[in-house]
Amino acid sequence: MAGATMAAAAGAPAAAPGPPWRQRLRFFAAVLRARPAFALGYAIVALVVATGVLAPLIVPYGPMVADPNVYLLPPSWQHLLGTDGTGMDIFSRVLAAPRVDLTIAMLGTLVSAALGATIGAIVGYYEGQRTWRTALSTFVMRAADVLQAFPVFVFAIALVAVFGQSVRSIVIAIAFVNTPIYLRLMRGQVLSIRRLRYVEAAYVAGASDVAILLRHVIPNAIAPVLAQLSVNVGWSVLLTAGLSFVGAGVVAPTPEWGSMIAMGFQNVVTGQWWPSVFPGIALGLTVFGFALVGASIEVLADPAQRRVLSGSLR
Amino acid sequence: MTTKPIGGQVHRRDVLKAGAAAAAGAMVPASLGMPEAQAATSSTLVVAAPATPQSLDSNFDVSLGTFEAVAALYDNLLEFAKIPDPKVPGAFREDIADHPDKPAGLAVQGKLAESFELDPNGKWIRFQLRKGVKSNWGNELTADDVKWTWDRKFGLKAIGGFYLSTLGLENPEGVKVEGPYTVSITLDNPNPLLAKLQPNLYAPIFDSKKCKEVATADDPWARKFMDNNSAGFGPYRLDQLQRGQQAVFKARPDYYLGKPAMETVIFREVPTSATRAALLQGGAVDVAQYLQPLEIIKLRSLPGVAVDSVASSFMIWLELNSKIEPFDNVKVRQAMNFAFPQEQVLKTVFQGLAEPLTGCMPNIYAGFTEKFWKYKYDPEMAKALLKEAGMASGFKTSLAYNAGDPVQEPIAILYQTALREIGVELQLKKIPAATFYNAVSERKQPMIFYVDSPWCPDIGYSMTLYFNSGSFIDYSNYKNDEVDKLLKDTARTADENARVEMMTKAQEIVMSEAPWVFIAFPGYHFARRADLKGFTYYTSNNIRFQDFSRSA
Numbered sequence: 001m002a003g004a005t006m007a008a009a010a011g012a013p014a015a016a017p018g019p020p021w022r023q024r025l026r027f028f029a030a031v032l033r034a035r036p037a038f039a040l041g042y043a044i045v046a047l048v049v050a051t052g053v054l055a056p057l058i059v060p061y062g063p064m065v066a067d068p069n070v071y072l073l074p075p076s077w078q079h080l081l082g083t084d085g086t087g088m089d090i091f092s093r094v095l096a097a098p099r100v101d102l103t104i105a106m107l108g109t110l111v112s113a114a115l116g117a118t119i120g121a122i123v124g125y126y127e128g129q130r131t132w133r134t135a136l137s138t139f140v141m142r143a144a145d146v147l148q149a150f151p152v153f154v155f156a157i158a159l160v161a162v163f164g165q166s167v168r169s170i171v172i173a174i175a176f177v178n179t180p181i182y183l184r185l186m187r188g189q190v191l192s193i194r195r196l197r198y199v200e201a202a203y204v205a206g207a208s209d210v211a212i213l214l215r216h217v218i219p220n221a222i223a224p225v226l227a228q229l230s231v232n233v234g235w236s237v238l239l240t241a242g243l244s245f246v247g248a249g250v251v252a253p254t255p256e257w258g259s260m261i262a263m264g265f266q267n268v269v270t271g272q273w274w275p276s277v278f279p280g281i282a283l284g285l286t287v288f289g290f291a292l293v294g295a296s297i298e299v300l301a302d303p304a305q306r307r308v309l310s311g312s313l314r
Numbered sequence: 315m316t317t318k319p320i321g322g323q324v325h326r327r328d329v330l331k332a333g334a335a336a337a338a339g340a341m342v343p344a345s346l347g348m349p350e351a352q353a354a355t356s357s358t359l360v361v362a363a364p365a366t367p368q369s370l371d372s373n374f375d376v377s378l379g380t381f382e383a384v385a386a387l388y389d390n391l392l393e394f395a396k397i398p399d400p401k402v403p404g405a406f407r408e409d410i411a412d413h414p415d416k417p418a419g420l421a422v423q424g425k426l427a428e429s430f431e432l433d434p435n436g437k438w439i440r441f442q443l444r445k446g447v448k449s450n451w452g453n454e455l456t457a458d459d460v461k462w463t464w465d466r467k468f469g470l471k472a473i474g475g476f477y478l479s480t481l482g483l484e485n486p487e488g489v490k491v492e493g494p495y496t497v498s499i500t501l502d503n504p505n506p507l508l509a510k511l512q513p514n515l516y517a518p519i520f521d522s523k524k525c526k527e528v529a530t531a532d533d534p535w536a537r538k539f540m541d542n543n544s545a546g547f548g549p550y551r552l553d554q555l556q557r558g559q560q561a562v563f564k565a566r567p568d569y570y571l572g573k574p575a576m577e578t579v580i581f582r583e584v585p586t587s588a589t590r591a592a593l594l595q596g597g598a599v600d601v602a603q604y605l606q607p608l609e610i611i612k613l614r615s616l617p618g619v620a621v622d623s624v625a626s627s628f629m630i631w632l633e634l635n636s637k638i639e640p641f642d643n644v645k646v647r648q649a650m651n652f653a654f655p656q657e658q659v660l661k662t663v664f665q666g667l668a669e670p671l672t673g674c675m676p677n678i679y680a681g682f683t684e685k686f687w688k689y690k691y692d693p694e695m696a697k698a699l700l701k702e703a704g705m706a707s708g709f710k711t712s713l714a715y716n717a718g719d720p721v722q723e724p725i726a727i728l729y730q731t732a733l734r735e736i737g738v739e740l741q742l743k744k745i746p747a748a749t750f751y752n753a754v755s756e757r758k759q760p761m762i763f764y765v766d767s768p769w770c771p772d773i774g775y776s777m778t779l780y781f782n783s784g785s786f787i788d789y790s791n792y793k794n795d796e797v798d799k800l801l802k803d804t805a806r807t808a809d810e811n812a813r814v815e816m817m818t819k820a821q822e823i824v825m826s827e828a829p830w831v832f833i834a835f836p837g838y839h840f841a842r843r844a845d846l847k848g849f850t851y852y853t854s855n856n857i858r859f860q861d862f863s864r865s866a
Contacts, residue, residue, distance in 0.1 A: 066724075066731040068658035085608075086662065086727045165744060247717040252742050253727045266720060269588040270608040 031300065038299075041292020048286050052098030061089035063096040063255040072272050082274035084264055086253070090275060093255040094282050100256045101286070104167060105236035108174025109229060115175065116182025117225050121218050123183070124190030125209065141187075144180035152177045153242055160248040167250060170243055174236045181232070182225055189221030227297040234290025241283050257283040359576040359846075359859055362590040362599040364718075366561050366583045370552070371540040372516045373466065373474045378604070379561065381515060381856035382581060386563050387450070388518030388546035391427040391441050391460070392509065394420070396850055405622045405840075406861075407851040408513075410771035412680050412810060418509035419810060426455060426519055426547055436504040436808035439512075443495040447570045449521035450544060450551040457497035462522030464489040464499070466535045473516060476786070480775065481505050482805070506808045510772050515854040521545035549574045549860040558583055563859065575848075575863035587720065594619060594841055601857065602841045606720050607665035610839045618844050623667065626838035627676040627767035627853045630721075632713065632831035633790040638760045640709055647828040649699035651689035654831050655732045658691075663724045668834040674780065674824045676853075677835060681773030681814045686825035689832060696736045708737020714762040718747025722763045725833065754789050761831075764789060769854045773817040774804040781824050792829035 032039040055063075061079075067087035075082045081090040123140050126133040147155070156173040163169035193199065194217060202212050241258025243249035250256045252263070257279040264275025299305045367383040369375035394408035409421035416422075418432045427441040447455040467474025468486045482505050483489070490498050499508065511517060524545040525536040539545070544552050549569045554562040563579040582599070584590045591609040594602035595616055605613070613619045634641040634650060641647055656670050669677070672687035700706055713729070715722035723744070730740040745753050754762055766787070768776040779785055782801045783793035800820045804813045840849050840857070848861040 064731075066727045068655065068662040068728055071662040086724045086731075088727070161746075247744050247746065252723055252744060253730070263723065266586070266588045266606060267608060269592055270606075270612045272608070 028300070031296070035296070035299075037292055038296035041289045041296060044285055044289025045293050048098050048289060049102065051095050052102050055096040055099055059089075059092035059095050061092045063088065063092040064253050066253070072267070072275070074272075075274055081278045082272075084260070084275040085267065085272075088253065090260070090278055093260055094257070094278055096255040097257045097260070097279065097282065098286070100167070100250060100254055101237050101240055101283075102233075104170050104240045104250075105174065105233050108171045108236050108240075109178060109232045111171065111175035112178035112232070113182050113225055113229055116179040116184075117186040117218070117222070119179070120183040120186025121190050121213055121221065124187035125194055125213055125217060127187070127191065140183070144183050147177070148180045153239065156239060156243060157246065157248050160243060165248065165251060170240055170249060173243070174239060177239075178232055178236070181228065185224050185228060186218075186221060189224060190217055193217050193221050223301050227294070227301045230290055230297055231294030234287045234294065237283070237290065238287050257286075357575060357577040357864075359579045359601070359862055360599040361579065361581045361601040361603065361857075361859075362584040362593050363581055363603045364583070364585055364587070364590075366557050366559065366581065367555065368557065369541045370544055370555075371537065372518060373470055373472050373540075374537075376473070379581065379583070381854060382859070383544075383552075383561060383563075384518060385515060385852075385854075385856055385858045386548055386550040386579065386860070387544035387552060388520075388548040389426050390513055390515075390518050391425060391443075392422045392430065392512035393425045394513050395423050397421075399622075399624050399851065402622050402624050404847060405624055405849050405851065407624060408771075408853060410679070410853060414810075420510060422509055422513060425513075430509070432509050433504075434808070436501075436506050436508050438498055438500040439508045440492070440496065440498040443497070444570060445495060447547055448568050449524065449547050450566060451521055451524040453521050453523040455519070455521075455547055456494050457491040459519055459522045460497040461489050461491050462525065463518075463520045466520065466525075469535050470537070477511065477514075477517060480770075480778075481507060481511060503806055504808050505805065506810070506813060507770060507772060507775060507805075510775075511770055514769055515852070515856065516769070518546060518548070521547065550579065553578075565860075571860075574860040576859050579859045591841070594843070597843065600843045600846050603857075605839065605841055607663070607667045610667060610841060611665050613841050620842055620844045620846075622840040622842070622849050624838050624840070624851045625669075625678050626835070626851065626855055627678060627769070627771070628765065628836050628838060628855060629671055629676060629767060630763070630765045630833045630836055631671060632833065633754070633759075633762050633764050634829055634831060635757060635760050635762075635791055636793065636829055637757070637791040640703065640705060640711075641760060643703045644827050645699045645703040646705065648689070649696040649703070649736065650733075650738075650831050651828050652692045652696035652699065653729075653733055653736050653738070654689070654833070655691050655728055656689075656833065659725050659728055660834060662728065663721050664834060664836060667839065668836045671832040671834050674821055674830065674832075675773065675776035676767060676771075678853075679768075679771045679773060679776060681817055683818060683821055686822045687832075688825075689828070691732075693732070693735045700736060700738075706737075708739065710739045710741070711760045712741040712743050714743040714745050714750075714753055714759040716747055716750040716763055717744045718750065719763070719765065721836075726763075729831075755787075757789055757791055762789070765836075767853065767855055771853050774801065774813055777801060777817055777820050777824075778805065781820065781829070790829040792824075792827070794823055794827060797823050 065088065069087065070079065070083050071087040072085055073079055073083045079089050079091065081094060083089055119140060123137040127137045128134065156177055159173040159176055160169045163172055199212060199216050202216050240249060241256070244256050244258030245262040247262065249258055252259060260279035261276045267275055363379055365377060365379045367379035368377040369380060370383050370387065372384045394410055396406045397409045399405040399407045412419055413421050424430060426444060426447060428444045429442045431440045433439065441460065443455055443457060465486050467478055482501050482503050483499065484502060488500050490500065492498055501508065528539040529536045542555060549566055550563040551566055552561070553564045560583060561581040563581065565574040565577045567573045584593065587605050587609060590602040591605050591613060593599045595613065597618065610621055614621045634647045636642055660666065660668050660670060672684035673682055675682050700708065713726050715726050726742050730742060733740045753759060754764055768779050778801045779787055781792055781797055782788060783798055797820050800816045804816045807813060838851055838855055842849065845865050846862055847865050848863050850858065850861045852858065
């Protein structure tokens with residue numbers, strides 16, 4: 001919807017006739033050809049997601065089965081990425097880890113986006129009016145300031161400590177620390193949109209605040225929030241791994257990259273680098289992939305950059 | 315530090331190793347700079363420890379760094395004689411064996427006390443103190459110091475209260491000043507530990523004159539002062555304490571046994587064991603404490619580094635909470651032991667550096683027996699026992715472990731896999747190191763790891779700590795009336811043969827009822843620079859800086 005409008009406004013390349021979705025797809029494909037890094041990002045994300053989904057079918061060993069007869073074996077044909085200190089197969093665990101990491105990261109990000117966007121829309125819509133709602137809006141923004149003033153990682157550790165060590169707690173922690181980001185994004189958008197003529201027209205026509213927000217404001221303000229999602233998923237994967245690394249994440253021996261790095265990093269000094277290096281590579285690639293996807297969305301959502309791209313694609 | 319010939323061929327692997335060492339060095343706090351770290355050429359001892367002392371008051375703190383601090387700053391009335399370790403050349407250990415020919419039947423000798431007399435029935439002990447012994451504040455040791463030290467235990471209870479109850483010392487009048495340098499302790503009932511407990515690390519003597527000077531009406535026992543300062547007769551004085559960074563100790567030139575060879579001791583906090591190992595490997599520290607088995611194995615093979623591995627009083631086990639289902643059932647507890655893959659854990663996690671825990675007290679203490687050990691890994695037996703207990707289909711439970719102890723997580727994972735074979739679903743609970751001992755002492759976990767050692771090398775003391783239902787560290791909530799009675803009787807007689815007989819029976823009952831999952835005797839592994847000599851093993855499992863010197 002919004003993308004199509006922007007694409008048209010930006011003067012998309014002389015497109016072949018066809019429905020709008022086909023035009024958008026062609027433009028998207030052209031962008032990927034022009035910026036191969038973006039294509040790499042999408043490929044990595046697709047691979048990680050596919051691995052997570054198919055893990056139970058493709059892992060050669062149980063990712064949570066310890067076999068003391070094969071502990072700390074270096075990479076070989078039997079164990080492609082070696083085994084860890086308890087004899088668990090690292091290849092199987094690296095493949096299974098996205099199921100945990102991505103699930104947590106996506107859930108946490110979606111919850112924070114829904115929560116932040118909703119609160120941001122309400123705060124932005126009522127800001128500046130001389131009612132009790134203004135006081136509430138001010139309070140919410142200052143509360144967000146306070147939340148964002150804390151170092152994110154330390155704050156997340158504290159939340160996990162309060163709620164207990166579980167997947168649910170990590171999702172809550174991620175949602176909590178990300179919510180102010182979406183709140184601010186949405187508020188900024190709503191502040192500018194609420195003064196547009198069509199919103200005023202809806203108000204004059206007698207539409208309720210809820211109806212105006214749901215039908216006219218939020219749909220037109222949501223694009224930057226969606227662009228932020230991808231960046232945040234990657235960042236949340238990193239936060240999940242970080243929490244696990246310091247022992248505040250998932251419960252062992254759940255296959256999770258941060259937890260695997262934590263279990264193996266002490267062995268680096270004694271020469272067994274593989275238990276921590278391979279999960280580290282997987283983690284780095286995943287975050288890199290999501291960062292590239294986020295960057296591509298930013299480019300695609302920014303009319304100025306779209307114009308430049310359109311020009312270069314002609 | 316080791317030196318390689320100049321101009322030798324440099325391999326890619328050497329470069330990578332150097333890079334890894336540099337990276338490990340970068341993880342070390344900036345305060346570990348090279349000038350201070352090059353301790354090997356001087357009379358400075360640099361120790362890389364997991365933690366600096368939290369408090370210097372032995373009445374309240376049992377953190378790792380505090381043990382070393384107390385041993386450096388304070389002295390006891392008696393000590394065990396030292397003997398060469400029978401298995402490790404160059405190492406020494408306390409002679410804790412029974413010596414029926416000697417006073418108290420032990421190889422104890424005077425330290426702050428010049429001599430002592432012990433009632434053959436174990437009801438009283440009298441000490442003649444050395445004359446001219448000065449504290450780090452210049453005050454002379456007198457019988458008043460000994461009396462005040464015991465009074466402080468009565469006044470503050472806490473850890474001191476444990477020693478009072480262990481001895482059965484019920485009122486302060488039991489400690490009597492008989493002269494300026496003569497003091498006695500008299501009990502209402504005979505106690506076999508009257509002499510044996512004196513060398514205990516946490517039974518040091520305080521400088522009462524200094525303590526009284528700094529005491530206030532609100533703080534009559536100088537608690538605040540003793541947290542951060544010392545008032546003792548030990549070989550060192552505290553020069554600096556920056557918690558979380560380092561403690562610095564200076565040798566006392568006026569120490570009554572002569573100034574220690576190591577004039578300055580820098581006791582640095584390096585939380586990660588891999589970093590401690592890398593620092594020792596690089597020569598930046600003289601001693602790296604509490605390393606992981608793999609690190610010890612690697613250090614053993616390196617030039618310039620030595621590891622002394624001696625038998626110790628350490629034990630590691632899992633507490634099976636006898637008040638929480640299903641571990642209130644003896645058969646379930648036995649099944650949990652038969653399902654534990656002890657041999658594999660010793661091989662993989664401990665790298666063969668530990669011995670199997672085949673009893674319920676340290677195997678280096680007189681009276682230990684492994685004849686009641688029967689829990690060799692046998693999943694079929696475990697299944698049969700679960701069936702007898704009415705739990706043929708297994709059950710769900712949880713195991714809590716210490717995030718700060720690197721061996722516990724892999725043991726837990728191996729056990730989790732093994733338990734699946736008998737239908738037991740084990741959930742692992744990682745507990746931060748800072749709160750782990752709270753979790754242990756709350757006794758609310760169905761299963762929890764525990765690593766400990768009874769410091770007093772005595773059969774009755776060891777068994778009472780863990781299996782007397784009234785003991786404050788009976789963390790498995792174990793209760794057996796017959797065992798309680800045997801322990802009580804053992805504490806009331808000085809007849810060593812009768813004590814061993816009663817404690818053998820108690821061991822039989824405990825091993826049969828299995829309140830623990832028996833894991834390992836991990837041993838004590840002291841990693842040091844090769845030129846450092848004098849390592850002595852104490853049953854309190856800490857080092858004493860005054861033991862060390864450097865070979866020429």
